[in-house]
Amino acid sequence: MEQARLSFYDEIRKNKIYSVLLMFVVFIILIAIGYAISYAFDPSYLFFILVISIIISILYVWIGYYNSASISLSSVNAKPANPRENRMFYDLVEGLTLASGLPMPKLYIMNNPQINAFASGRDPKNAVVCLTTGALEKLNKQELEGVLSHELSHIANYDIRFMTLAAVLVGMIAIISEMFLRSLWMQSNNSDDNKNGGIFLIIGIVLAILAPILVQLVQLAISRKREFAADASGVRFTRTPTGLINALTKIKSNSEMKVSGAVSPLFLAKPNRAMNLFETHPPIEVRIERLRKM
Amino acid sequence: MIYIIMTVFLWVLGGVVVIIALAFFSYYNRFVSLTNQIENSLSQIDVQLKKRADLVPNLVSSVKGYMKHEKSIIDSVTDARKALVGAKDISGKVRAGDKLQDAIGRLFAIAENYPNLKANENFLQLQQELSAIEDKIAYSRQYYNDGIMSYNNSTTTVPGMWFASLYGFQKKDYLHIPDKQREPVKVEF
Numbered sequence: 226m227e228q229a230r231l232s233f234y235d236e237i238r239k240n241k242i243y244s245v246l247l248m249f250v251v252f253i254i255l256i257a258i259g260y261a262i263s264y265a266f267d268p269s270y271l272f273f274i275l276v277i278s279i280i281i282s283i284l285y286v287w288i289g290y291y292n293s294a295s296i297s298l299s300s301v302n303a304k305p306a307n308p309r310e311n312r313m314f315y316d317l318v319e320g321l322t323l324a325s326g327l328p329m330p331k332l333y334i335m336n337n338p339q340i341n342a343f344a345s346g347r348d349p350k351n352a353v354v355c356l357t358t359g360a361l362e363k364l365n366k367q368e369l370e371g372v373l374s375h376e377l378s379h380i381a382n383y384d385i386r387f388m389t390l391a392a393v394l395v396g397m398i399a400i401i402s403e404m405f406l407r408s409l410w411m412q413s414n415n416s417d418d419n420k421n422g423g424i425f426l427i428i429g430i431v432l433a434i435l436a437p438i439l440v441q442l443v444q445l446a447i448s449r450k451r452e453f454a455a456d457a458s459g460v461r462f463t464r465t466p467t468g469l470i471n472a473l474t475k476i477k478s479n480s481e482m483k484v485s486g487a488v489s490p491l492f493l494a495k496p497n498r499a500m501n502l503f504e505t506h507p508p509i510e511v512r513i514e515r516l517r518k519m
Numbered sequence: 520m521i522y523i524i525m526t527v528f529l530w531v532l533g534g535v536v537v538i539i540a541l542a543f544f545s546y547y548n549r550f551v552s553l554t555n556q557i558e559n560s561l562s563q564i565d566v567q568l569k570k571r572a573d574l575v576p577n578l579v580s581s582v583k584g585y586m587k588h589e590k591s592i593i594d595s596v597t598d599a600r601k602a603l604v605g606a607k608d609i610s611g612k613v614r615a616g617d618k619l620q621d622a623i624g625r626l627f628a629i630a631e632n633y634p635n636l637k638a639n640e641n642f643l644q645l646q647q648e649l650s651a652i653e654d655k656i657a658y659s660r661q662y663y664n665d666g667i668m669s670y671n672n673s674t675t676t677v678p679g680m681w682f683a684s685l686y687g688f689q690k691k692d693y694l695h696i697p698d699k700q701r702e703p704v705k706v707e708f
Contacts, residue, residue, distance in 0.1 A: 316651040323563060324658035326556070464661070 243450045250443055254398060254436050281400060283393060290389045294331075294346045294353045297491055301484060303333040303355045314361065317370050318354065321377050324462045330354050330380065339479045340364060340472070343491040344376035345385060352380045357482075364472055371459060371468025372493055378458030384451045385491075391447055395440045402433035449507045456512055457519070466516040473513050546673075546682035553670040557691065560663040561609055564694075567656045568603060568616045571649065575600040575619070578645050582626065585636040592629055596622045613694060616656070623649060664693050 308315050314332055322329050330344070330352035337357040346352030354376045356369075364372065379385065409430065460466045473494070482496035495506040579593055586593065599622040603615035627646060630636050637643070671690050674683035683689070 312647070312651075316654070320651075320654045320658045323567075323655055324662050326560070326662060 243447075252394070254432070254440060257432060277400075277404070279397060281396075290347055290386075293385060293389070294351060297343065297345045298333055298353060298355065301335045301337075301355070303335040306332040306334050306356075311361070313366060313369070314356065314373075317366070317373050318377070321370070321374055321462050325377060325381055327352075327377060327381055330377070332356075334358060334361065337482055338362075339482045339496070340476050340494075341479070341482060341496060342372050342376050342493045344379045345491055346380060347386055347389075348383065349380050354380075363475060367468040368472035368475065369468075370463055371466070371470070372472050374459035374462045375455050375469060375493060377462065378455040379451070382451070382454060382458060384455065388444075388448065388451065391444045395437075395444050398440050399437040402436050405429060405433045445505055448505045452506050453512065453515065456516055460516065460519050466519045470513055470516045473509050473516070477509050542678070543682065546679055547686055549673055549679075550670070550683065550686060550688045553666060553673065554688070557663065557666040557670060560659060560666050564656060564659040564663060565609070565612065567652055567659055568612055571616065571619065571623075571652045571656070572600050572603050574645060574649055574652070575623075577641075578623070578626075578649070581639065581641050581645060582630065582636060585633050585639070586629070589629055592622070592626050596626055599623075620653060620656075660694050667691050667693050 306314055311332070311334065314334075318332060319329065321327075327349050330346065330349075331354075333353055333355040335355055335357050338359040339357060340360045340363050341357045342355060342360055344352060344354045354373065356372075360369065360372060409426075456466075456469060459469055463469075476494045479494060482492075484492070484496045492506075494509065495504065575596060579597060582589075583593065596619070599615065599619040603612065603619050606612040606615045630642070673679045674688050674690060
């Protein structure tokens with residue numbers, strides 16, 4: 226039992242460190258673009274771009290972040306769960322909040338025959354957990370508990386806040402790159418500055434084209450790491466991985482759910498099909514394997 | 520030249536002093552917040568135990584009609600509840616709670632022999648609620664013991680142990696979680 230304990234604490238720590246490292250990579254890319262631009266052009270130009278992009282991306286994401294719970298709930302038409310009718314749902318979450326020290330989140334149900342769940346909310350005090358009707362029907366008590374424990378872990382690990390931060394940075398880099406490329410297009414008639422920044426100009430262009438794609442790949446890698454971390458943290462609360470393993474095994478036979486791209490990263494298992502590198506979730510087989518080792 | 524060395528030395532010394540002062544503050548705060556967390560989780564256990572005790576009168580009245588001749592088990596449940604309500608400190612409460620859980624478990628085992636009782640809506644609901652409370656008590660104890668582990672870790676590892684003895688924080692004990700007893704139930708008719 227001692228060995229099992231160490232494993233999932235390690236897993237959690239490993240994933241959190243990787244997430245931070247990946248964010249660091251994003252920062253470096255941001256700075257690299259900044260430098261390239263400032264060598265190619267006037268440094269004050271860089272300042273201007275940075276300010277605009279920061280304002281735009283922060284505004285855009287802040288509104289989404291503040292209302293993340295209500296936005297995601299309404300996009301899937303979720304209804305509040307009933308404490309009397311959904312007694313088991315409430316009891317299970319209450320038990321897990323006692324095990325984790327988290328405050329009780331608001332509970333919702335969405336109408337969909339596939340087994341799935343998501344959690345949202347900027348911090349534990351403003352959190353929501355949503356289950357599909359499929360999950361309530363097809364999973365037994367222990368499996369439901371495993372799923373709910375995974376969702377509460379997302380809340381406990383402040384994953385939503387972290388992923389939003391990542392989205393801000395990704396957005397900023399995309400905007401900077403966009404503005405840089407556009408300004409080049411417009412400045413191509415002016416031959417004054419070309420002599421100074423020759424090589425940096427080329428680097429800047431390459432970065433500006435590649436950067437948005439690169440950072441999005443990084444963001445998706447972070448998302449996958451956090452899913453693994455949530456699996457491991459969930460085990461910390463339930464003390465056994467069995468429930469979640471069985472639930473994920475049942476989920477393997479899920480078919481596609483029709484949800485918008487914005488909400489899909491929040492789900493327990495990926496609702497839509499996607500290519501491997503662009504996956505928000507790690508493959509289910511790998512998740513089950515890692516859980517078995519705990 | 521000496522001036523430069525002196526300045527660097529003084530800066531480094533200043534930095535070290537600041538770090539040590541911070542350590543004094545942060546360890547004390549850590550011990551206090553862990554202690555508070557432990558106390559809070561103790562009161563959570565208390566809340567669940569109280570909920571269980573509150574359900575017992577309802578349970579007893581709903582089985583009395585059906586299990587007319589099972590006086591001894593009904594009495595043990597009522598007595599265990601009295602003991603729990605009257606318990607003073609937390610270890611007394613936890614022990615009394617365990618005894619009550621045990622008695623209720625035996626009551627449910629005996630109830631298996633009364634199909635009319637098993638069909639009773641009220642009884643089934645009580646059974647479900649008491650089962651849910653059992654799970655919650657288990658989770659509360661788990662959280663309490665987790666808090667104890669963190670606290671013990673910080674007060675017994677280096678350098679926390681030095682600050683702990685300085686401030687007078689001592690190691691705490693874990694709550695003993697009873698194994699589910701699987702002894703054969705004696706049914707008296």
